[in-house]
Amino acid sequence: MLSITIKEEEADLEAVALVKDEAVVEIITTKKNSSQLNFSKTRMADDVAGEEVAVDIVPTSTIITASVYLNYIATYYANICPNLESLVQGAVRGMMASSPIAAAATLRLFFHDCFITGCDASLLIQNPNNDDEQHSSETMFLRADGYKTIAAAKAAVDADPQCANKVSCADIMALAARDAVSLSGGPTWKVELGRYDALGARASDVDLPLTTEDVPALMKRFSAHGLTVDDLVALSGGHTLGATSCVFVNSRIYPTVDAFLDPSFASQLQGICPSNLDPNTFVFFDQSVTSFDNNYFLMVQQKKGVLFSDSALCFDSSSKGIVDKFAVDQNAFFTQFMSSMVRLGRLGLKTAATGEIRATCTKPN
Numbered sequence: 470m471l472s473i474t475i476k477e478e479e480a481d482l483e484a485v486a487l488v489k490d491e492a493v494v495e496i497i498t499t500k501k502n503s504s505q506l507n508f509s510k511t512r513m514a515d516d517v518a519g520e521e522v523a524v525d526i527v528p529t530s531t532i533i534t535a536s537v538y539l540n541y542i543a544t545y546y547a548n549i550c551p552n553l554e555s556l557v558q559g560a561v562r563g564m565m566a567s568s569p570i571a572a573a574a575t576l577r578l579f580f581h582d583c584f585i586t587g588c589d590a591s592l593l594i595q596n597p598n599n600d601d602e603q604h605s606s607e608t609m610f611l612r613a614d615g616y617k618t619i620a621a622a623k624a625a626v627d628a629d630p631q632c633a634n635k636v637s638c639a640d641i642m643a644l645a646a647r648d649a650v651s652l653s654g655g656p657t658w659k660v661e662l663g664r665y666d667a668l669g670a671r672a673s674d675v676d677l678p679l680t681t682e683d684v685p686a687l688m689k690r691f692s693a694h695g696l697t698v699d700d701l702v703a704l705s706g707g708h709t710l711g712a713t714s715c716v717f718v719n720s721r722i723y724p725t726v727d728a729f730l731d732p733s734f735a736s737q738l739q740g741i742c743p744s745n746l747d748p749n750t751f752v753f754f755d756q757s758v759t760s761f762d763n764n765y766f767l768m769v770q771q772k773k774g775v776l777f778s779d780s781a782l783c784f785d786s787s788s789k790g791i792v793d794k795f796a797v798d799q800n801a802f803f804t805q806f807m808s809s810m811v812r813l814g815r816l817g818l819k820t821a822a823t824g825e826i827r828a829t830c831t832k833p834n
């Protein structure tokens with residue numbers, strides 16, 4: 470239970486309160502003449518749990534300040550679906566046993582979903598005429614194994630009668646992304662829960678970072694989402710898993726090799742990616758392709774970043790030091806990655822007023 474106490478005597482307040490802490494987006498209506506507002510839904514982070522944070526209460530025109538007490542959110546499904554975490558983890562584990570790229574694809578899916586219209590599972594929606602996010606040119610390279618992993622997790626959750634149709638697809642995606650990382654040898658963390666699913670999806674909303682972008686361009690996108698350069702570097706470390714199509718590599722090695730690639734590594738890339746582009750040929754981001762570790766940063770440091778956007782992290786003064794730190798200190802990478810994933814998972818949250826718990830992840834109810 471989350472409670473807000475209005476500090477100033479704003480007695481006649483019949484208001485909509487918009488909790489503005491980045492961990493929380495919940496719209497509620499206050500009772501007239503009430504100085505205490507009680508919430509039954511919370512969107513909280515453990516790093517702010519129990520803390521007083523400022524929120525704005527928006528009556529009609531003026532903004533007054535209130536304080537809010539936060540509870541930890543990981544308990545969101547405690548009474549609704551107590552086995553949720555193990556159900557999702559079991560499904561992810563099963564998919565990873567049958568597909569070596571399931572973990573990479575699942576992590577990437579979550580990143581794209583959150584960056585498009587928020588972590589609301591809009592990326593899973595399939596419109597009858599294919600004008601959805603999933604069918605845009607920028608998301609077409611997402612591999613089916615990620616979608617299959619989420620479908621398996623949703624089926625596992627719905628097979629439990631206590632849980633059927635009570636857990637959002639967005640929360641399942643957040644849990645599955647975490648499990649994909651931890652089951653690959655990476656860190657594990659508590660996932661904030663209580664997201665709602667989007668009511669629809671449009672291909673025109675898709676606008677994702679490009680591999681041709683340098684740090685200032687990437688940061689423009691990340692900071693628009695309230696993310697920092699630490700988040701950019703740590704989350705780019707997601708490229709410790711998986712591979713890229715030669716589509717994103719060939720322009721770096723033909724007709725000439727770009728200045729940010731080690732020449733001998735560039736020859737290796739030329740050996741894998743023919744100049745006559747084959748989009749079905751892939752390059753691993755690092756040698757330990759199914760292991761979540763800090764090898765990616767060693768590669769980037771040695772001018773062996775596969776994408777231009779990876780290499781770029783090492784030639785910008787704002788990010789280079791962070792790459793250097795993560796290359797020598799895997800724990801530092803893991804610690805920042807966990808916190809960055811939590812922050813990524815807070816983007817564009819939908820509420821009961823703006824979303825729903827989808828019965829089928831691929832279509833609105």
Ligand code: HEM
Pocket residue numbers: 570572573574576577580610611612678679680681687704705707708710711712713714715717776778
């Ligand atoms: C910073 C900007 C980023 C750019 C430009 C970028 C671009 C790409 C590209 C082009 C691929 C290869 C796609 C393909 O050929 O299938 C890829 C793969 C991947 N990306 Fe990123 N990415 C970025 C950030 C991220 C972030 C923040 C994450 C997760 C936290 C992430 C996770 C992944 C993973 C796991 C793969 C491998 C997918 C697979 O093998 O199926 N990427 N990325």
